[in-house]
Amino acid sequence: MGKEVLRSTVLMVASITTAHALEGDFKGFKYAFHGFISATGYTQTTPGFVLNGQGPLILLFTPSTSSTTTGFDVRQTRLTFSASGPSVMGGATPKGLIEIDFFGLNSPGGYGEVSVYPRLRLAYTELDWYGRNKIRAGQDWELLMVDLPTSLSHLAYPVTYFAGLVGWREPGVSFFHTDTMENSNLEFALQVLKSDWQNPLDFGQSTVQNLNVDAGQLSGLPGIEMRTKWTSANQDYAVYVVGHVSKVDGTRVRNLPISGGIFVTTPTRNWTVAVAKIGGKAKVSAFTLKGEVYTGKNTGPLIGEQLQFITANDVHESGGWIQLGYDLPNNFSIYGTYGIAADNKSDVVSGGGVRYQNQVYGGMIQYRSKTFAVGPEIYHVTTSTVSGSPLQGITYLLSANYGF
Numbered sequence: 001m002g003k004e005v006l007r008s009t010v011l012m013v014a015s016i017t018t019a020h021a022l023e024g025d026f027k028g029f030k031y032a033f034h035g036f037i038s039a040t041g042y043t044q045t046t047p048g049f050v051l052n053g054q055g056p057l058i059l060l061f062t063p064s065t066s067s068t069t070t071g072f073d074v075r076q077t078r079l080t081f082s083a084s085g086p087s088v089m090g091g092a093t094p095k096g097l098i099e100i101d102f103f104g105l106n107s108p109g110g111y112g113e114v115s116v117y118p119r120l121r122l123a124y125t126e127l128d129w130y131g132r133n134k135i136r137a138g139q140d141w142e143l144l145m146v147d148l149p150t151s152l153s154h155l156a157y158p159v160t161y162f163a164g165l166v167g168w169r170e171p172g173v174s175f176f177h178t179d180t181m182e183n184s185n186l187e188f189a190l191q192v193l194k195s196d197w198q199n200p201l202d203f204g205q206s207t208v209q210n211l212n213v214d215a216g217q218l219s220g221l222p223g224i225e226m227r228t229k230w231t232s233a234n235q236d237y238a239v240y241v242v243g244h245v246s247k248v249d250g251t252r253v254r255n256l257p258i259s260g261g262i263f264v265t266t267p268t269r270n271w272t273v274a275v276a277k278i279g280g281k282a283k284v285s286a287f288t289l290k291g292e293v294y295t296g297k298n299t300g301p302l303i304g305e306q307l308q309f310i311t312a313n314d315v316h317e318s319g320g321w322i323q324l325g326y327d328l329p330n331n332f333s334i335y336g337t338y339g340i341a342a343d344n345k346s347d348v349v350s351g352g353g354v355r356y357q358n359q360v361y362g363g364m365i366q367y368r369s370k371t372f373a374v375g376p377e378i379y380h381v382t383t384s385t386v387s388g389s390p391l392q393g394i395t396y397l398l399s400a401n402y403g404f
Contacts, residue, residue: 028085028086029083029084029085029086030083030084030085031081031082031083032080032081032082032083033079033080033081034079034080034081034082034403034404035077035078035079035080035403035404036077036078036155036371036401036402036403036404037074037077037401037402038054038074038076038077038078038152038153038155038399038400038401039072039073039074039399039400039401040053040054040072040073040074040076040152040153040397040398040399041070041071041072041397041398041399042070042071042072042073042153042395042396042397042398043068043069043070043395043396044068044069044070044393044394044395044396045066045067045068045069045392045393045394045395046059046061046062046063046067046069046393047063047067047069048060048061048062048063048391048393049381049393049395050162051103051157052069052071052073053071053072053073053075054073054075054076054153054154054155054156054157055073055075055103055157056157056161056162057154057157057159057160057161057162057163057360057379057381057395058161058162058163058306058355058358058381058383059358059381059383059391059392059393060383060391061391062391062392062393074102075101075102075103075116075156076101076102076103076154076155076156076157077101077102078099078100078101078121078155078156079099079100079101080097080098080099080122081097081098081099082095082096082097082098083095083096084096088127089127090129091129091130092127092128092129093127093128093129094125094126094127095125095126095127095128096124096125096126097122097123097124097126098120098122098123099120099121099122099123100118100119100120100121101118101119101121101156102116102117102118102119103116103119103156103157104116104117104118104119105117120139121139121169122138122139122140122141122169123138123139124136124137124138124139124140125137125138131178132177132178132179132180133175133176133177133178134174134175134176135173135174135175135176136173136174136176137172137173137174138171139169139170139171139172140169140170140172140174141167141168141169142167142168142169142170142191142193142225142244142302143174143189143191143225143226143227143242143244144166144167144168144225144227144242144244144275144277144302145167145168145169146167146227146229146238146240146242146279146292147238147279147281147290147292148165149165149290149321149323149335149337149339150323150325150335150364150366151335151337151364151377152364152366152373152374152375152377152397152399152400152401153364153377153397153399154377159321159337159339159360159362159379160321160337160339160360161303162303162304162306162307162341162358163319163321163339163340163341163358163359163360163381164292164294164319164320164321164339164340164341164360165292165303165321165339166275166277166294166296166299166302166303166304166319167302167303168301168302168303170193170194170196170223171193171194172191172192172193172194172222172223173191173192173193174189174190174191174192174193175189175190175191176188176189177189183232183233184230184231184232184233185230185231185233186228186229186230187227187228187229187230187231188227188228189225189226189227189228189229190224190225190226191223191224191225191226191227192222192223192224193222193223193224193225194216194217194222194223195216195217195219195221195222195223195246195247195248195273196214196216196217196223196246196301197214197215197216197248197273197300197301197309198214198215198300198301198309215248215249215250215252215253215267216246216247216248216273216301218248218249218252218253219246219247219248219249219270220249221246221247222246223244223245223246223273224244224245224246225242225243225244225245226242226243227240227241227242227243228240228241228242229242236281236282236283236284237280237281237282237283238280238281239278239279239280240278240279240280241276241277241278242276242277242278243274243275243276243277244273244274244275244296244302245272245273245274246272246273246274246301247270247271247272247273248270248271248272248273248298249270250267250268250269250270250271250311251267251268251269251270253267267311267312269311271298271311271314272297272298273296273297273298273299273300273301273302274296274297274298275294275295275296275299275302275304276294276295276296277292277293277294278292278293278294279291279292279293280292286326286327286328287324287325287326288323288324288325288326288327289322289323289324289325290322290323291320291321291322291323292320292321293318293319293320294318294319294320295316295317295318296316296317296318297314297315297316297317298310298314298315299315299317304317304319304341305317305343306341306343306355306356306358306383308348308351308353308354308355310347310348310351310352310353311351312350312351312352313347313350313351314347315343315344315347315348315351315353316343316344316347317341317342317343317344318342319339319340319341319342320339320340321337321338321339321340322337322338322339323335323336323337323338324336331367331368331369332365332366332367333365333366333368334363334364334365334366335363335364335365335366336361336362336363337360337361337362337363337364337379338359338360338361339359339360339361340357340358340359340360341357341358342356342357343355343356343357344356345357345386348386349386353386354385354386355383355384355385355386356384356385356386357382357383357384358381358382358383358384359381359382359383360379360380360381361379361380362377362378362379362380363377363378364376364377371402371403371404372400372401372402372403373399373400373401373402374398374399374400374401375398375399376396376397376398377396377397377398377399378394378395378396378397379394379395379397380392380393380394381393381394381395
């Protein structure tokens with residue numbers, strides 16, 4: 001396994017070096033290799049956070065006795081390679097992009113946690129007609145993903161994932177049209193993407209599924225997202241509205257001969273995944289305020305419903321997040337963040353679920369010099385379950401990130 005990883009790394013570096021060496025030989029082609037290295041030291045009051053460290057801020061359990069957990073994490077380190085070429089099809093600039101990080105979970109063996117697998121994030125081709133019209137095909141962010149809470153320790157899994165932020169990545173086709181006005185831009189976007197339901201059933205469950213088909217694809221229909229976004233010319237202000245709808249066919253799950261099954265019980269109904277979201281940003285002097293609110297149902301594939309994928313009945317959900325930042329002198333800044341995802345408790349109980357609400361609040365002090373940034377963060381997490389007291393946890397983090 002180690003030799004294979006080393007061989008793959010050497011080939012990747014060699015290919016990048018070759019690409020730069022050939023850049024001058026193929027006029028009109030441009031290559032770019034970017035990314036960041038992110039290192040986080042953390043201390044938590046419980047080991048019950050999902051993936052811990054730079055992982056999502058949601059609790060699965062809290063021990064009955066004190067169980068402080070300390071570690072270091074680099075899994076959100078990210079590498080992005082892109083290439084663009086001479087114009088085609090009436091002046092469009094073609095581009096290809098691939099992006100990976102290292103949240104592909106641990107490799108086998110006693111040292112798997114320091115030999116983690118890479119994870120595909122983005123892989124798409126694009127045609128861009130002068131920045132006015134774009135078409136993308138491949139795996140890209142859903143249109144639901146517009147803005148994120150600023151953080152150093154939580155970039156792969158933003159601070160408010162499972163606590164007010166919905167949106168994920170899916171393969172599909174996207175169209176973007178931008179009208180440029182005197183002092184602003186207005187974007188209209190449409191996305192046709194793979195309809196998904198679940199893989200896995202819940203945290204910690206097996207993801208073995210050789211057919212690569214779930215109940216979303218069994219509907220025979222793609223998912224649809226639409227977005228309208230207004231942005232000021234200086235990027236200080238933005239307002240957007242976005243929606244998602246997709247179908248899930250549970251009645252045909254029994255047609256899949258999957259060993260062990262994905263569902264606790266085979267569904268006997270079909271259902272709809274739907275979300276509507278509105279958000280925005282305003283930067284006034286040294287202050288930056290941004291946030292989103294959403295409402296929807298059956299939002300598991302969009303990283304909502306606290307990822308439980310309840311099938312017996314619809315689960316309605318609402319939530320949102322807000323962050324206030326302030327730029328201090330000498331390249332320092334400070335941020336305060338709050339987020340909440342709230343499922344209808346009776347829906348969760350009826351469907352046999354466990355979690356119905358997750359809240360996060362905390363903040364960060366950041367020092368940034370060009371592409372290097374360092375700073376401490378602290379977040380308090382409360383995960384409410386249908387029985388017993390809410391789960392409570394605090395994570396203290398110190399991160400150093402360098403972008404290139």
